[in-house]
Amino acid sequence: MHLHWFRSDLRIHDNTSLDAAASQESVLALYILTPKQWQQHDDAPCKVDFWRRQLIELSQQLDRLNIPLLIRHCDTWQQVPDLLLELCQQYQITQVHCNAEYGVNERKRDAATQHLLQQYHIGFKHYLDQLLFEPGSITSKSGGYFKVFGQFKRVCQQRLYDQIPAILPAPKAQAKLFIAADPIAATLADFTLTGAFAKLDQSSIDSIAAQWPVGETQAMQVLDDFCADPILDYEHARDMPALAGVSQISPYINAGIVSVRQCLQAAIDAADGELFGANEGINTWITQLLWREFYQHILVGFPQVSQHQPFKAHTKKLPWRNAPDDLACWQQGQTGFPIIDAAMRQLQQTGWMHNRLRMIVAMFLSKNLLIDWRLGEQWFMQHLIDGDLAANNGGWQWSASTGTDSVPYFRIFNPITQSQKIDPEGTFIRHWLPALAHLDNKSIHAPHLSRNVQASALDYPLPIVDLKQSRERALQAFSGLKA
Ligand SMILES: Cc1cc2nc3c(=O)[nH]c(=O)nc-3n(C[C@H](O)[C@H](O)[C@H](O)COP(=O)(O)OP(=O)(O)OC[C@H]3O[C@@H](n4cnc5c(N)ncnc54)[C@H](O)[C@@H]3O)c2cc1C
Numbered sequence: 426m427h428l429h430w431f432r433s434d435l436r437i438h439d440n441t442s443l444d445a446a447a448s449q450e451s452v453l454a455l456y457i458l459t460p461k462q463w464q465q466h467d468d469a470p471c472k473v474d475f476w477r478r479q480l481i482e483l484s485q486q487l488d489r490l491n492i493p494l495l496i497r498h499c500d501t502w503q504q505v506p507d508l509l510l511e512l513c514q515q516y517q518i519t520q521v522h523c524n525a526e527y528g529v530n531e532r533k534r535d536a537a538t539q540h541l542l543q544q545y546h547i548g549f550k551h552y553l554d555q556l557l558f559e560p561g562s563i564t565s566k567s568g569g570y571f572k573v574f575g576q577f578k579r580v581c582q583q584r585l586y587d588q589i590p591a592i593l594p595a596p597k598a599q600a601k602l603f604i605a606a607d608p609i610a611a612t613l614a615d616f617t618l619t620g621a622f623a624k625l626d627q628s629s630i631d632s633i634a635a636q637w638p639v640g641e642t643q644a645m646q647v648l649d650d651f652c653a654d655p656i657l658d659y660e661h662a663r664d665m666p667a668l669a670g671v672s673q674i675s676p677y678i679n680a681g682i683v684s685v686r687q688c689l690q691a692a693i694d695a696a697d698g699e700l701f702g703a704n705e706g707i708n709t710w711i712t713q714l715l716w717r718e719f720y721q722h723i724l725v726g727f728p729q730v731s732q733h734q735p736f737k738a739h740t741k742k743l744p745w746r747n748a749p750d751d752l753a754c755w756q757q758g759q760t761g762f763p764i765i766d767a768a769m770r771q772l773q774q775t776g777w778m779h780n781r782l783r784m785i786v787a788m789f790l791s792k793n794l795l796i797d798w799r800l801g802e803q804w805f806m807q808h809l810i811d812g813d814l815a816a817n818n819g820g821w822q823w824s825a826s827t828g829t830d831s832v833p834y835f836r837i838f839n840p841i842t843q844s845q846k847i848d849p850e851g852t853f854i855r856h857w858l859p860a861l862a863h864l865d866n867k868s869i870h871a872p873h874l875s876r877n878v879q880a881s882a883l884d885y886p887l888p889i890v891d892l893k894q895s896r897e898r899a900l901q902a903f904s905g906l907k908a
Pocket residue numbers: 663671672673674675676678679710713714716717718720778779780781783784787805809811812813814816817818819820821824
């Protein structure tokens with residue numbers, strides 16, 4: 426008997442490990458609930474709920490393939506090796522298959538599991554699935570990991586010209602096994618009621634859940650709708666948060682409901698089979714998939730970044746402010762800068778934020794407020810339905826100018842001019858800040874500066890910092906560091 430262990434690959438189509446396991450005589454599937462571990466990783470409740478909902482879907486799909494899904498529960502990954510050994514012995518499993526995950530703790534967990542299983546002559550195999558290229562295989566001439574995205578991208582592009590990774594079909598149904606799948610709905614319902622996430626506000630989880638339906642069909646629909654048209658103008662529309670200019674596929678990629686190969690192929694199909702062809706929108710979107718790839722490779726090449734360390738070591742000495750009140754205003758969308766506050770409310774109410782806004786709010790926190798980027802990184806992880814260690818860390822370190830290939834410290838976005846540029850009519854702001862909905866297109870970006878508005882009479886805070894002074898403070902803090 427073989428076992429496929431599901432982790433962040435909650436799908437049956439184009440699943441490398443599941444395909445390999447199912448090519449054997451008989452296969453069982455496993456998912457392990459590890460609530461304490463998830464809490465240690467700051468996984469957002471809406472994201473855990475997304476996994477839970479997708480597991481229910483997945484169990485129904487597996488049922489049709491006669492692959493029983495077993496659900497096991499342990500607090501942290503430390504207990505995983507023993508749990509797997511016991512399971513293998515119970516079901517006479519000779520080989521465990523899974524798709525590789527690249528975080529430090531994930532790799533430690535897998536190494537410990539492999540080590541223990543080997544002692545009992547049980548095989549443990551992991552596969553490249555989350556990424557297009559094996560970390561460590563896209564390197565500079567001297568053999569090191571690239572630190573600059575442009576160089577990394579060029580090598581990836583060349584590899585893709587050589588070969589586009591193939592997409593695997595779902596496994597065929599196997600003969601019925603005399604093993605019952607776990608009663609999934611009951612197991613998972615019980616988990617959410619009694620588990621570590623019980624204290625959470627169920628109504629806000631439910632409201633976010635309604636915005637992000639699960640299922641492979643749903644994920645493919647999101648991808649197909651985007652590739653049918655919006656992708657063609659992605660290059661221009663992707664910076665405008667009021668437009669449907671981006672795919673919103675990130676929660677599905679990160680939970681593994683759709684694979685990166687399926688995303689790449691959909692983009693190539695939209696370009697009539699051409700890779701990096703004439704349409705700049707499609708090319709830019711594929712480049713974003715490579716940014717995702719880049720940050721995962723960085724995580725493996727420079728694991729310190731995911732252990733609360735900046736990539737640029739000298740930025741460890743930055744004099745971050747201890748300013749809990751300012752941090753709270755940023756978190757709650759009460760800074761007095763409409764574009765920042767609208768974005769932070771989008772995050773709280775949808776579990777997702779537009780990429781341009783992620784950059785603007787991250788830069789505002791780390792530069793204008795001079796608050797440690799790690800606090801922002803943590804808040805994002807605790808709220809994002811697409812929270813991903815590598816991309817989140819990469820995005821935060823890019824914005825804070827502490828990371829690989831990050832923005833130069835002196836290029837600080839001004840939230841007012843950014844707002845005028847990316848939301849010229851204030852459509853996005855009006856949606857998330859109804860208290861400002863009546864303002865004209867000019868005043869809405871900075872009500873406190875407008876002659877037409879009595880800012881103190883609005884049900885909206887005055888700015889918590891002076892943009893000019895806070896910019897100077899950030900420049901001084903950074904220029905004082907010796908690289
Ligand atoms: C401060 C900050 C934090 C971020 N945190 C996360 C995170 O936790 N999880 C996450 O998936 N992305 C994160 N990103 C990257 C990016 O914002 C999201 O991937 C994107 O907004 C998701 O929306 P989408 O699917 O519509 O993206 P699209 O614009 O449609 O792009 C398609 C896909 O490409 C990938 N991608 C796009 N931009 C980036 C990028 N800059 N870095 C890495 N991958 C990218 C994503 O997988 C995305 O789904 C962060 C960016 C910043 C600046």
